[in-house]
Amino acid sequence: MTDAPFKDRMDYIRRLFAPEDATLRALREGVADNISIYPEEGRLLQLLMRLCDARKVVEIGTFNGYSTHWLAQALPEGGHIWTLEKDAARAGQARRHLQGLPVTLIEGDAMHGLSQIEAAGPFDLVFVDADKLNYAHYLDWAEIHVRKGGLIVGDNTFLFDAVWRDDPVERVRETARQSMRDFNLRLSDARKYTSIMLPTAEGMTIALKNF
Numbered sequence: 001m002t003d004a005p006f007k008d009r010m011d012y013i014r015r016l017f018a019p020e021d022a023t024l025r026a027l028r029e030g031v032a033d034n035i036s037i038y039p040e041e042g043r044l045l046q047l048l049m050r051l052c053d054a055r056k057v058v059e060i061g062t063f064n065g066y067s068t069h070w071l072a073q074a075l076p077e078g079g080h081i082w083t084l085e086k087d088a089a090r091a092g093q094a095r096r097h098l099q100g101l102p103v104t105l106i107e108g109d110a111m112h113g114l115s116q117i118e119a120a121g122p123f124d125l126v127f128v129d130a131d132k133l134n135y136a137h138y139l140d141w142a143e144i145h146v147r148k149g150g151l152i153v154g155d156n157t158f159l160f161d162a163v164w165r166d167d168p169v170e171r172v173r174e175t176a177r178q179s180m181r182d183f184n185l186r187l188s189d190a191r192k193y194t195s196i197m198l199p200t201a202e203g204m205t206i207a208l209k210n211f
């Protein structure tokens, strides 16, 4: 292990494996409060989709549609994405950016939105990327509505490092820390999942559902 700067390594990977097209670049640039995934994570999601032949994908937490675009680009003909966003302004912005894509944007609280799409399941991949406090609840839902051999993926699973620290972390509530620890612990169960947590900038937990 070297101590090469993370940024230099990532620049190389991004240049070679995860170049952004004009649409993706526009969704990242000029966004003041960017809370999207990184390009290499977008490319990883595409690889995961192809590996499990994903046609029906659920995304919890749309923001402006950046990650949705990465997911949409890996969909096969006839595939579909359901993406859920609570914030009305973000949902409106994302809706404009996602026009013409096989994407259904469901505005409102995700727990409610998820209950509305159950009949369209089972799903091949669920990408959890909304309020960190509710990751354990989203996992409850995904465990039921993802097919055997499908994937459950969580973003920000380091929870801004609160997940592995014991001391208080600014802006992270103890209830959110508990929820994220529960999410990772449950997905680490090798009897149920073939899974790993990747040390991306924010942490990404990836679990293949074996039941």
Ligand code: SAH
Residues within 6 Å of the ligand: 035, 036, 037, 060, 061, 062, 063, 064, 065, 066, 067, 068, 084, 085, 086, 087, 090, 108, 109, 110, 111, 129, 130, 131
């Ligand atoms: N997936 C996006 C980033 C999502 S950021 C990307 O990588 O491009 C997290 C989003 O979750 C925010 O837009 C926030 O408004 C939304 N969110 C927070 N709580 C939510 C809830 N209860 N239901 C649905 N969306 C929620």
Ligand code: DHB
Residues within 6 Å of the ligand: 034, 035, 036, 037, 061, 129, 130, 155, 156, 202
């Ligand atoms: C935040 C949310 C995210 O999904 C993310 O990837 C980074 C930051 C946030 O709410 O601060």
Ligand code: MG
Residues within 6 Å of the ligand: 035, 036, 037, 129, 155, 156
């Ligand atoms: Mg995120």
